[in-house]
Amino acid sequence: MEVDLAKNNIILDLSKLLAEALYPGGQEAKANQLIKVGSIIGRRDPLTEFQQKAIIGAISFFYKNVGSNANVTTYVMEFSELLKLCDSKQEDMGSYLINEIEKLEKKGVWLYDKVAKKLTRTLWFQSIEFTDREVAFHFTEKIIPIILEFAPMDAELQLVKGLRYKGKHTLSVFEIIWKWRNQGVVEYSISDIMRQLSLEQTRYSYGQLRLRVIEPSIEEIYAWDDAVFVRFGPTFSGRRVEGVWFEVKTGEEAKTLRKQHPEFKFSAQEDR
Known part of the structure; x- marks a missing residue:
């Protein structure tokens, strides 16, 4: 035809x-x-x-x-x-x-x-x-x-992780935290992390960013890999959240920490 x-x-x-x-x-x-x-x-x-x-x-x-x-x-x-x-x-x-x-x-x-x-x-x-x-x-x-x-x-099977994660933001969160693994505490301003996640147009509050993006994404990363341990929390200016901090452990140390704390939970400022 x-x-x-x-x-x-x-x-x-x-x-x-x-x-x-x-x-x-x-x-x-x-x-x-x-x-x-x-x-x-x-x-x-x-x-x-x-x-x-x-x-x-x-x-x-x-x-x-x-x-x-x-x-x-x-x-x-x-x-x-x-x-x-x-x-x-x-x-x-x-x-x-x-x-x-x-x-x-x-x-x-x-x-x-x-x-x-x-x-x-x-x-x-x-x-x-x-x-x-x-x-x-x-x-x-x-x-x-x-x-x-x-x-x-x-080496980290990035293509595989892209296939693996179902969450809308999980791969983006993974890419942000993974490059800082085993390098101590890292800080991002709210505007910086929103830009890294391509969310600058959403105007999410810290609470929305935490509940809709960070928390479900790290929970999904945890579900797939028991050799990753993440501490993640807010930084304040007075009473206002101005940024976030996180620390990522991998390997045997992470596995040990995960046995002690199997579920991901946000950390408080004083826990840094």
Whole structure:
């Protein structure tokens, strides 16, 4: 079927396609759905928890093996491990699993190369194969270079964390605190941290920033990683909150502190 674009007054403009691909419906994409590496920017599709875990496992495996074998394009998982990713409350596990896999095969990313000025749509996996013991996830040709670009600088699995976190602000909060890990107490003014979180237009009060952004974000970071311990509190000028302070511990020291204080709680000024 041929369509005469001129006859139907349809004008395709790359900038409009790009805007819709990265910001569908004119809405700002969540920070954890955006991809930025080198000259490439992109947006990934939203994922269910099962889909997140499957892709995270595949990318983590890829990172661990790409140094020894640059031709790694497939992630093989034991079937028993795959079942651990599933919602154990499902009554019909077979139907649930097939439904999730069918959806996963349709999930992908929009990628825009600013140098080549090329917009690309690609899926995460070209195929997913089952045997009686294993499941093989085969990456698509277009997605592998993106993962490879991340790998040398991604010792903290930043791409994985972007996939992992569901909270709107969790990845942004993680990026702020993580660069100061094990470096003592750090301070930010309210205006500075709002700018770092791209929230300067919201005019949140400290209380709103705490309840809507900081607290749920660190709780989600805690839920995924028991080797992170965060102290976070306000700084005052008289009775007015003028900034925040925080300290981030990682590794074995963090694990010990988390055993003593398993849940994240805001600290008082005198606790610094």
